[in-house]
Amino acid sequence: MYGSDMCALDRIDLTIEPGEHVAVVGANGSGKSTLLKMLDGLVFCSSGAIAAFGHTLTEDSLEEPALRREFRSRVGFVFQDADVQLFCNTVLDELAFGPLQLGMEPDEVRARVAEVAAALRIEKLLDRAPYTLSGGEKKRVAIASVLTMRPQVLLLDEPTNALDPRSQVWLLDVLREWKAAGRTVIIATHDLTAAAESCERMVVLSEEHRVVADGAPEDVLSQRALLLSVNLIHEHEHRHGGIGHTHDHAHGHTHG
Amino acid sequence: MHIPDGYLGPQTYAVLDAAIIPLWAVAGAKVKKTLKAKQVPLLALGAAFSFVIMMFNVPVVGGSTGHAVGATLIAILLGPWAAAIAVSIALVIQALVFGDGGITAIGANCLNMAIIMPFVGFYIYRLVSGDSPSTIRRSVAAGIGSYVGIVVAAIAAGIEFGIQPLIAHTASGHALYAPYPLSVAVPTMALEHLAFFGPIEAVITMGIIAVLAKQDSRLLQMKPAAKPLRWLWAGFGVLVLLTPIGVLAPGTAWGEWGAEQLRTTLGYVPAGLEKLGGAWTSAMPGYAPAFIRDPLVGYLVAAVVGSALVVGIAWLLGRVLARKEEPPATPPSGTT
Amino acid sequence: MIPAVAHIGDAAPRRRAGARSVARRTADAIAGAVGEVLENDRLASLPGLMQRLDPRMKAVSIVLLAVVTSFVHSIPMLLVLVVATMLLAAASHVSVGSFARKVWASAGFFGVLLSAPAATAWITPGPVVVALGPLSITAPGLLVAGRLILRVAAGAGFGLLVVWTTRWSDLLRALGAMGVPDLVVATLAMTQKQIMSLLRTVENMHLARESRMLSAGSARENRGWVVERMAFVARRSMKTADDVYDAMLARGFTGAMPSLVDLRASDRDWLWLAATVVACTFVLLIDRMVFPL
Numbered sequence: 001m002y003g004s005d006m007c008a009l010d011r012i013d014l015t016i017e018p019g020e021h022v023a024v025v026g027a028n029g030s031g032k033s034t035l036l037k038m039l040d041g042l043v044f045c046s047s048g049a050i051a052a053f054g055h056t057l058t059e060d061s062l063e064e065p066a067l068r069r070e071f072r073s074r075v076g077f078v079f080q081d082a083d084v085q086l087f088c089n090t091v092l093d094e095l096a097f098g099p100l101q102l103g104m105e106p107d108e109v110r111a112r113v114a115e116v117a118a119a120l121r122i123e124k125l126l127d128r129a130p131y132t133l134s135g136g137e138k139k140r141v142a143i144a145s146v147l148t149m150r151p152q153v154l155l156l157d158e159p160t161n162a163l164d165p166r167s168q169v170w171l172l173d174v175l176r177e178w179k180a181a182g183r184t185v186i187i188a189t190h191d192l193t194a195a196a197e198s199c200e201r202m203v204v205l206s207e208e209h210r211v212v213a214d215g216a217p218e219d220v221l222s223q224r225a226l227l228l229s230v231n232l233i234h235e236h237e238h239r240h241g242g243i244g245h246t247h248d249h250a251h252g253h254t255h256g
Numbered sequence: 257m258h259i260p261d262g263y264l265g266p267q268t269y270a271v272l273d274a275a276i277i278p279l280w281a282v283a284g285a286k287v288k289k290t291l292k293a294k295q296v297p298l299l300a301l302g303a304a305f306s307f308v309i310m311m312f313n314v315p316v317v318g319g320s321t322g323h324a325v326g327a328t329l330i331a332i333l334l335g336p337w338a339a340a341i342a343v344s345i346a347l348v349i350q351a352l353v354f355g356d357g358g359i360t361a362i363g364a365n366c367l368n369m370a371i372i373m374p375f376v377g378f379y380i381y382r383l384v385s386g387d388s389p390s391t392i393r394r395s396v397a398a399g400i401g402s403y404v405g406i407v408v409a410a411i412a413a414g415i416e417f418g419i420q421p422l423i424a425h426t427a428s429g430h431a432l433y434a435p436y437p438l439s440v441a442v443p444t445m446a447l448e449h450l451a452f453f454g455p456i457e458a459v460i461t462m463g464i465i466a467v468l469a470k471q472d473s474r475l476l477q478m479k480p481a482a483k484p485l486r487w488l489w490a491g492f493g494v495l496v497l498l499t500p501i502g503v504l505a506p507g508t509a510w511g512e513w514g515a516e517q518l519r520t521t522l523g524y525v526p527a528g529l530e531k532l533g534g535a536w537t538s539a540m541p542g543y544a545p546a547f548i549r550d551p552l553v554g555y556l557v558a559a560v561v562g563s564a565l566v567v568g569i570a571w572l573l574g575r576v577l578a579r580k581e582e583p584p585a586t587p588p589s590g591t592t
Numbered sequence: 593m594i595p596a597v598a599h600i601g602d603a604a605p606r607r608r609a610g611a612r613s614v615a616r617r618t619a620d621a622i623a624g625a626v627g628e629v630l631e632n633d634r635l636a637s638l639p640g641l642m643q644r645l646d647p648r649m650k651a652v653s654i655v656l657l658a659v660v661t662s663f664v665h666s667i668p669m670l671l672v673l674v675v676a677t678m679l680l681a682a683a684s685h686v687s688v689g690s691f692a693r694k695v696w697a698s699a700g701f702f703g704v705l706l707s708a709p710a711a712t713a714w715i716t717p718g719p720v721v722v723a724l725g726p727l728s729i730t731a732p733g734l735l736v737a738g739r740l741i742l743r744v745a746a747g748a749g750f751g752l753l754v755v756w757t758t759r760w761s762d763l764l765r766a767l768g769a770m771g772v773p774d775l776v777v778a779t780l781a782m783t784q785k786q787i788m789s790l791l792r793t794v795e796n797m798h799l800a801r802e803s804r805m806l807s808a809g810s811a812r813e814n815r816g817w818v819v820e821r822m823a824f825v826a827r828r829s830m831k832t833a834d835d836v837y838d839a840m841l842a843r844g845f846t847g848a849m850p851s852l853v854d855l856r857a858s859d860r861d862w863l864w865l866a867a868t869v870v871a872c873t874f875v876l877l878i879d880r881m882v883f884p885l
Contacts, residue, residue, distance in 0.1 A: 042838045065846075072844035079842075083789055084835045087297070089781035089851075090761045096852050101844040106852055129761045131788045132633055145843065260699050261747030262740060266662050284773075293847040294837050296775060300782035301833040305826060307783070308790045311625070313618045314818055315811040321614055333826065345783050352763065353632075353784060354625060355698055355755045358747060359658050426885040428732070432665055433743075435710035435736045463819030468826060527714050 009034055009045070010209045018152070021175070021185045023195035023217070026205030027231040032188035033080065035205070036155045039186065040077045052153075073102055076151035080158040082138040086130035091122065091141050094130060098149040112148045120144045136167040143174070153184040160191050172198055192232065196221060206230045224248065257325065257406075257413055257453075258350070259365055261358030263434040265424040268416060273363035279371055280344065286337040295338075302334050302342030307349060314456050322453060324460040327369055327409075328377025328402035332465060336378040343370035364416050368409045377405025377461075384573055391469040399462030400573065406457045407449045414438075414445030422522075429522050437526045613805065614814055619798035622791050629788065635756050640684030642757035647766035649861040653868040654754045660872040661746045666883030667735065669875055670742035676871075677749030684757050691752065699748035700741065707737035760784055769855050778849040786832065790825060797821055 009031045016022055024032050037043040038050055041057045050057045053074065055067055062068050079085045088094040095116060099109040117123045120140050125133065130141060139159075146154070160168050175198040178185055189195050195202060196217040204213035204220060204227075212230060213220045220226075227233045233248045264272075287295050309326035316322050331339035344366045351357040357365055381401030385394045418438030421431035434441070518524075612620070636643055642650065657673075664670055681691040709715055711733035712724070718732040754763075761781070768777040801817065809817075 037838065040842055042841060068846075069844065072842070077839075077842040079835075079839055081835070083785075084832065085839045087782050087785065087836050087840065089764050089777070093781075093851055098843040100850045100852070101846050101848075109852065127761070129633075129759070129785070131785045132630065149843070260703075260744055261658055261751065262662070262699075262703070262744035266659065269662070284776075293845065294833070296779050296782060296849070297833040297836040297840065300779050300786055301829040301836075303779070303783040304786035304790050305829040307787050308794055308825060309822060311618065311621060311791075311794075312818055312822060313614050313621070315614045315814040317811055321617070329826075333830075341779075345779060349780065349784055349787065351751070352755065353629065353760055355694070355748070355752045359655065359751055360662060360747070426665075430716060430732050430736050431710070432739065433662075435707065435715060435740060440715070459815065460819060460822065463816070464823045464826060467820055467823035471823070472827065524717070527717065 009038070012048075012211055014203065014211070014214075016184065016186065018184050019182050020201055021179055021199040022187070022201045022203060023199035024186065024188045024203045024205060025190060025192060025195050025232060027190060027207055030205040030207050030230070031209040032190075032205055033157050036077070036157050036186065036188045040075055040155055041071060042077075069102055073098075073149045074151055075153045075155065076146035076149060078143055078146055078154065078156045078159060080161060082135070082142040083131075085142045085145065086138060088130070090127050090129055091133075092126040094141055094145045095126075095148045098145065102149065109148075112150075116144050116147045120147070135162055136164055139163060139167060139171075151183075153186070154178065156185065156187045156189075158189055158191075159187060160189065160194050168194070190232065192221065204230060204232070257365075257369060257410060258347075258357040259361040259368075259413065259416070261360050263358075263420070264361055264364055264416060265420055265433040266360075267423050268420065269360045269363060271363075272367055272416075273360065276344075276363040276366050276371075279367075280341070283337045283340040283344075287335075287341055290335065291338065298334065299338060299342050299345065302330055302338060303345035303349070306330055306343050306346040309460075310346070310350075314460060316452075316456065322456045324453075324457050325369055325373065325406060325409075326457075326460070327373040328381065328398065328405045328457070329461045329464055331374035331378040332381055332398055332401075332461075333468075336374045339374040339378070340370050343374065364413070368413050368416075372412050373405040373409040375405075376408045377401040380404050391466060394469055395462045395466040396573075398465040399458040402461035403454045403458040407446060407454050410445040410449035410453070411442060414442035417441040417445070429524055437528075439526060440528050613802060613808055615798040615802040615805070619795050619802065622795040622798070626788065626791050626795070629760075632756060633759060635686060636759040636762070638685040640686065640757065642680060642684040642753055644860070645864055646855060646857045646861040647758055647762040648770055648855060649857060649865050650754055650758055651763065651766050651770070653865055654750050656868060656872060657750045658747055660876060661743060661750065663876060664743075664879045665739065665885055666879050667738055667742065668883060669879040670739065670746060672875060673746040674742055674749060677746060677753060680753055681749075681756075684753070686753075686756055691749070691756075694752060695745055695748045698752075699744045703741045703744040707740045710740070711737035765851075765853070765855060768851060769853055774849040774851060777851070782836070786829075790829070793828070794821070794825065 012035065024035060026032050034043060038045060039052075041050075041052075041062050044050075044057075044059050052071065055061065055071070057071070062071065086094055088097055092113060095113040096109050099112055100106075104112075113126075114123075117126060120143065122137070122140050122144055125137060125141065130138060133141065159171055163171065172194065175185060175187075179198075185199070187195065187199065200216065202213070202215065202217045202220040203211060206212045207230060213223065213226060224233075228235070228248075236247060287299065291298055306326055309324055309329070312324070313321040314324055325343075327339060327343045330342055333339075334342065347357060347365050347370060348362065351359060351362060351365075378401065381394075381397045383397075384400050385397035388394070415438065417434040417436060418441035420434040421429075421437050424432040426432065436444070518526075645653075661670075661673055664673065677695075678688050678691065682688050711729050712727045713720065713730050713733065714726055716730055716733035716736050718730040720728045721731050721734060722729040758766075764777050764781055767780075768774065
């Protein structure tokens, strides 16, 4: 975390298999985003090691052009705030950025861009400046800009945040397609419903930044006491007429 | 201080537009070396911040407001070379996207606000704050630096305006571009900024540095300067010694003509100059104390006395502020 | 002299109802600026004369026009140039009324204010036209002032024509294609985008303050708030720079910014350039020969 001396993550030990769809859930501040950034080689741990595709990820190892090219093209990161991720002049430039950085030929880049733009139905947005787009459009472009690199692994940080209901449904469809295509997906979210629907494995982070559960969503979500203790759900009381009524309330459920 | 098109003639704007390009190139090279790959986002954010600063209405008195430029502030946060680029980018965008500021005048505007202001402001800041980690000293240094910076930049702009009637006029001596001579343009710009825009700039810069220093001193890179300012002093000393060379040049310095010289060269004397010229008698008229006959020695004495005064005042200020020092800033505790 | 305030904000729509608070004024100025940028997108897609030109041609011809404007000295020809800006605006489906208003607000108004003293005997002595003692308006004074005002208006007009009929992204592509280094173009693009984002944040800050203030507050109080908010924006900017850098790294950023260039000039663009050169030459010739100084 920026400007912090506090320990961001504590004793995490995770292995993720190719093709898995994993949801990393936890309350805000539990370190989900930091974990994802570590997995993408953007943040480095002071103790321990991260390995991907047979290589150890360190600040130095990723400076080496060959490893950087290989890693960056195989792992894509969709940031929580699409605005951060859209930094190019036009949507076309945005989609072309990754392939151009990888050193691909302009014609090949154009072909890739056309392909992904068609798949995500954003062809009409190609010559627009990203800051003129709506929230949903920005998210599509953000995802498209990652897909042009044809990554095998996708890291998504709070993907359903700030999305209107229709876009959320669309996103879940996209995740389903990726599952069928065999892509590995790791989602950081506090939206338990979306997590359960799209992933077959759920990892729970506590507010002390530790893994407290790791298994199938049905199993994890049935551990009510655990979920309460990590502040993922809370008891919510309201009254019907003269009768008090208590039930569990999770935050972040968004689509109906 | 943004100069629109039409006020500066091609003799001026062409020279300044040409001059700014190598300066940009040098700044680019320096920034690339220090910031490396991170330069694009850092400069872009610096430029955006600079742009936004210029948009804030700063309450002055009652309901009146003014604007700040923020170039010295950015120089303190990112270094003077990066500030040169960031402010230049903000100015270019102001001109090309918002139609604010001229296209031919880009060179002049960047020279004043993106080169002169941040560099003057930054080095004065360094001079007054020394190596001190004291927040108060740094903030006041920032205030003084930005004040001097904006005044010097304003004077530069005044000079750019003021020379127009001299270098571009009709046969009868009437101005083709900005119509006010140096004797009007420079004092007006100087006074405006000494009395109004300067204090605004100083208050804003000082305030922001103080707030930032309190919240995250790392932003101000408050560690002792790696190299002492020894070379700066040495260079300064050499310059002082070289001042008498000016005596060798014939004629009067450009723009420093008295009423008589204007009358002979131009054929007329702007009424303002006629009235105000000679109104103030300085302690050392002609840059030589009255009792010294030899002009060379006189020049040298004037240079030494003048420089000593400026340095002395700056140093005194630094000491006075050091006395008000808080205990050294505690290491940053983290909160996001 | 030159006020540091010939800014976008001063052209923002003014509400008639009484004095606005400082917070409201800034919020309005920002809203005006943001609105202009978004409006620019709409204007730039209209099928007008200027819009259909290749952005490189536009850039070159506008610089040419700005330079020529600085060489024309006679009042009649300067007037011709000002009228030319209006005609080009009209041909580009831009409302001449709002064009004129914007030119007036950004350059004309201050041009008149600043040149007023130059019209008097104090600065430009000569045969008196309107006797007002030491501030009498003289004939040469009117020429000097008029020349400045018209020149400033023409310059602002030509600049505005480019700004209003070209999308910023297209202008950047033009700059890139004309030799401006890739990194510079990339930084310009990112800056503009960050400006839009920061402006929205700052606007909301001001509106939030406006909604919570029961009275106007002292200048000192308000200044303190402005300072604190600017510091917040500074910290936020640094953090955003870090985040954007991470995002660039995540997509394989190597430090260089290559881009796909695909601008092609058509016959119409060359015709336009030729016409502009011819027109400028014409104007200059008439200026020098028919109206010598």
